[in-house]
Amino acid sequence: MCVEGDDDRITRRSFLAGATAMIAGIALGSEAAGQESSSQKILADPNIIHGEVNFKSSTDTVKGFLARPKKAGRYRAVIIAHGNPGAPSDIQYTAAFLAQAGFVSLVYDWGSSAPMPEDEKALAEWRDYIYSYEFVKRQMRDVQAGIDYLKEQSFVKHREQVGMVGFCGGGRLALLFPTQSKDVKAVVSLYGSVDYRARKHKTDPVPNVLDVVKQIDIPVQGHYGMLDEVAPATDAKLFEKAMREQKTPVEMYYYEKAGHSFCNFNRPQGSDPGYDYVHEAATLAHSRVVQFLKRHLS
Numbered sequence: 001m002c003v004e005g006d007d008d009r010i011t012r013r014s015f016l017a018g019a020t021a022m023i024a025g026i027a028l029g030s031e032a033a034g035q036e037s038s039s040q041k042i043l044a045d046p047n048i049i050h051g052e053v054n055f056k057s058s059t060d061t062v063k064g065f066l067a068r069p070k071k072a073g074r075y076r077a078v079i080i081a082h083g084n085p086g087a088p089s090d091i092q093y094t095a096a097f098l099a100q101a102g103f104v105s106l107v108y109d110w111g112s113s114a115p116m117p118e119d120e121k122a123l124a125e126w127r128d129y130i131y132s133y134e135f136v137k138r139q140m141r142d143v144q145a146g147i148d149y150l151k152e153q154s155f156v157k158h159r160e161q162v163g164m165v166g167f168c169g170g171g172r173l174a175l176l177f178p179t180q181s182k183d184v185k186a187v188v189s190l191y192g193s194v195d196y197r198a199r200k201h202k203t204d205p206v207p208n209v210l211d212v213v214k215q216i217d218i219p220v221q222g223h224y225g226m227l228d229e230v231a232p233a234t235d236a237k238l239f240e241k242a243m244r245e246q247k248t249p250v251e252m253y254y255y256e257k258a259g260h261s262f263c264n265f266n267r268p269q270g271s272d273p274g275y276d277y278v279h280e281a282a283t284l285a286h287s288r289v290v291q292f293l294k295r296h297l298s
Contacts, residue, residue, distance in 0.1 A: 039093035039265070046070070048099040050092070053106070057145035063112035064146060065092055067099035074157035076297040077104045077150040079143060083168025083261075085111020090264045091167065094286065101290045103163075103297075104156050108146045108170075110139055132204040139173055140180050147183050161185035163293045166192055168261060171222075171231070172209065175239075179215040186296035187216075188289050190223045191260050193231040194239040210235070213242045219249035221292040223285045225258030227274045253288060255281040 043050060050067035065087040069075055078098055082091045087107045095105035114130065117123050129135050143164070151159040164184045166174030171192020178184050194209040220243060224236040233254050243250035259274030261267060263282040267275055 039089050039096075042093060042096045042100065043089075045096065045100060048096055050096055050099065052087075053149075055145055055149035057113065057142045060113040060142070062142050062145065063087075063109045064149075065095060065107040065109070066105065067092070067095040068104040068155055069099055069102060072155075074155055075102055075104045076158055076163070076293070077106070077147075077153075077156045078163040078165055078293060078297075079146050079150065080105055080107045081139070081143060081164065081166040081170030081173045082107065082109070083166075083170050085109065085114070085116055088264075088266055090266050093265075094165070094167075094263075097286055098165075098290065098293070101294070103293065104150065104153065106146055106150055108143055110142060113142060114138070127199075128201070131199040131206075132201045133206045134204055136173065136176065136206050140177055143173070143177055144181055144183065147181075158297065161297075163297050164188070165289060165293075166190065167263065168192065168231075172196065172206075175209045175216065175220065176207070176212065178218050179212045184218060186219045186221075186293060188221045188223075188292060190263060190285060190289075191225060191228055191231045192222075193235070195232075195235040198230055210239060210242065213239060214246060216243070217248055219251075219292075219296050221251040221253075221288065223253050223255070223281075223288070225255050225260060225262050225274070225278070225281065227257070227259035229274055230260040251288075251292060253285065255285075257281070 047070050048067055049070050053064045053066045054061050080095055087109050091107050095107050098105040117126050147162055150156050150162055161183055163186045164174045164177060165188040167190045171189035174187045174189050175192055178187060196206055196208055222236055224231060224233040226233050236252060240250055240252040258278040258281040261275050262278040263285060265277045267277050269276055
């Protein structure tokens with residue numbers, strides 16, 4: 001599933017294909033299956049602690065997945081925003097990978113406060129809502145609540161600011177969030193749209209990142225596939241150019257054989273053109289994310 005996609009058929013087909021593969025244990029390519037195995041090994045690492053947590057955002061209870069080093073101490077904190085509702089194994093893997101690197105990582109599950117309905121009419125209304133600016137502002141409130149939750153934890157240090165990592169719609173959210181909050185010190189966007197064409201709301205559109213780039217004054221790292229049609233690399237390069245012109249620290253990486261969601265090893269190979277998991281790109285991106293956060297959250 002990819003709620004950022006610009007085609008209803010892609011959204012539903014991707015969701016069903018991914019669910020079928022995870023339930024039946026079939027259709028995943030050998031690289032993706034290997035990464036799933038690697039994910040299970042990391043989650044079984046006795047040197048980290050992980051599990052579901054809850055935190056309050058106004059009157060809502062928001063679910064999250066938290067991973068951290070087991071060794072006693074205080075660690076730098078990162079909040080992770082995912083493009084789809086839930087905290088699937090590929091995102092849990094990212095949180096655990098960061099925990100192994102010495103971070104406290106909180107995955108924010110926006111679906112817990114805005115669950116996807118099953119009724120077709122309600123689903124259409126839900127889709128319209130989640131593409132609105134009203135919903136993005138609600139997400140920002142939830143992210144802020146997640147950051148506040150992290151700051152309260154005894155195992156978090158440097159509580160004045162944290163890092164933020166986002167995938168897909170969460171990547172776009174990560175780029176927009178520092179325009180509204182000073183509580184993030186560095187941001188990583190993995191295939192987050194900077195010029196949002198897909199699903200642009202008719203009456204309550206979300207501001208394009210390119211339109212608010214002057215309000216971003218913290219270091220940003222971006223990862224984009226050259227085959228991506230949802231978050232095109234050509235748009236990302238315009239963002240990079242704007243950031244460099246205003247002398248805001250920026251690192252942008254472009255992956256030749258990758259499309260959208262190239263870090264998501266739950267996707268069956270061939271599930272959608274330009275949506276497949278790409279092991280080499282995903283491995284390199286995760287390594288670069290860790291190094292970036294270590295530098296800027298030190």
